[in-house]
Amino acid sequence: MVSRAFPTPGHDHGACAAQALAAAEKLCQARGARLTAVRRKVLSLVWQSHAPVGAYDLLARLNKGGGKIAPIAVYRALDFLMAQGLVHRLASINAYMGCAHIGHDHAAQFLICKDCGCAAELESPALRKALVKAVAGRGFTIDREIVEISGLCPHCKAS
Amino acid sequence: MVSRAFPTPGHDHGACAAQALAAAEKLCQARGARLTAVRRKVLSLVWQSHAPVGAYDLLARLNKGGGKIAPIAVYRALDFLMAQGLVHRLASINAYMGCAHIGHDHAAQFLICKDCGCAAELESPALRKALVKAVAGRGFTIDREIVEISGLCPHCKAS
DNA sequence: TCGTATATGTAACGTTATAACATTTTGAAC
DNA sequence: GTTCAAAATGTTATAACGTTACATATACGA
Numbered sequence: 001m002v003s004r005a006f007p008t009p010g011h012d013h014g015a016c017a018a019q020a021l022a023a024a025e026k027l028c029q030a031r032g033a034r035l036t037a038v039r040r041k042v043l044s045l046v047w048q049s050h051a052p053v054g055a056y057d058l059l060a061r062l063n064k065g066g067g068k069i070a071p072i073a074v075y076r077a078l079d080f081l082m083a084q085g086l087v088h089r090l091a092s093i094n095a096y097m098g099c100a101h102i103g104h105d106h107a108a109q110f111l112i113c114k115d116c117g118c119a120a121e122l123e124s125p126a127l128r129k130a131l132v133k134a135v136a137g138r139g140f141t142i143d144r145e146i147v148e149i150s151g152l153c154p155h156c157k158a159s
Numbered sequence: 160m161v162s163r164a165f166p167t168p169g170h171d172h173g174a175c176a177a178q179a180l181a182a183a184e185k186l187c188q189a190r191g192a193r194l195t196a197v198r199r200k201v202l203s204l205v206w207q208s209h210a211p212v213g214a215y216d217l218l219a220r221l222n223k224g225g226g227k228i229a230p231i232a233v234y235r236a237l238d239f240l241m242a243q244g245l246v247h248r249l250a251s252i253n254a255y256m257g258c259a260h261i262g263h264d265h266a267a268q269f270l271i272c273k274d275c276g277c278a279a280e281l282e283s284p285a286l287r288k289a290l291v292k293a294v295a296g297r298g299f300t301i302d303r304e305i306v307e308i309s310g311l312c313p314h315c316k317a318s
Numbered sequence: 319t320c321g322t323a324t325a326t327g328t329a330a331c332g333t334t335a336t337a338a339c340a341t342t343t344t345g346a347a348c
Numbered sequence: 349g350t351t352c353a354a355a356a357t358g359t360t361a362t363a364a365c366g367t368t369a370c371a372t373a374t375a376c377g378a
Contacts, residue, residue: 006297006299091250091251091305091307092250092305109290109293111294111297111299113299114302120297120299122293122294124293126289126292126293127289127290127292127293129289130285130286130288130289130290131268131286131289131306131308133285133286134268134281134283134285134286135270135281135308138165138270138279138313139312139313139316140165140270140272140279140308140310140311140312140313141310141311141316142308142309142310143273143309143310143311144308144309144310145306145307145308145309146250146251146305146306146307146308146309147290147304147305147306148250148304148305149290149294149299149301149303149304149305150301150302150303150304150305151299151300151301151302151303152299152300152302153298153299154297154298154299157298157300
């Protein structure tokens, strides 16, 4: 399977998130990367839903219960998680989501539902290829690509 | 020609910008859209270079000489210009650039040089088609697409 | 010229992200 | 196990980006 599909409204998200966390744990261990308490907590919060979440939302959730963590701490955790490929940033909505294809580098594309707020990761080789081809011949060297498509997901369209 | 190429370092930018402003003027007149003084000024500032420019940069330039324009005025002007298709917003860098293909709706793609800061508009039908195709079959309805590719432009790569 | 829609002014505020520097924790070498 | 340097976190302040709410002014057709 190439894409993480949009979750059905009633899917078992607990299992979904737990699996992602376990995989992240394993990956970090293998790499000698330190998945510290803050980082693990931020990652778990990111995985609380399939809707990308803002940094200050994460901050508020971290501090729910009287914590005093500063914004910078969240951004640092997110930077680490992005460097490890565990989290993606969606530039068009200033939000972060868990990566569905950890363990290998990939230039992903994102579908963002403007109704329910959920996002799905595409990772289409054909699209990637078309992009590279479109740029080729212009003498431009690609460093990073951002492809974010907003619209209506299947579930929201149906209702 | 499908794309606005990266300008050569010494190109006649005065003529380039003047042409864009004249075309915008004409388009607004034809549509009955009011290209007021503020909007015209913002558009001309946007066209002062081929590097996308931030809203607060525009603001500073507007106020150079003692003006007191507020941020909101710039954003309102930009909103108008974007609605008319005269300006694009680059979400990945929070900046704005003049549109090179005014007068017809288009889903453009952008190449952004991380060295000189210049950006070019691609508007590749093949890429667009690949994107639509990649999304098709997933039941997702496209509303808006953002494709922003950062890297090195030909001129910067050469030097 | 009247009235309404459009545009702009004004002030305050909300949101997103980073800078700069101090302190603590970690893990490996000795 | 002590020491040391690198990595991580804490603390405070601030930069950068964008909007709300409401008042005023201008344009333009009836």
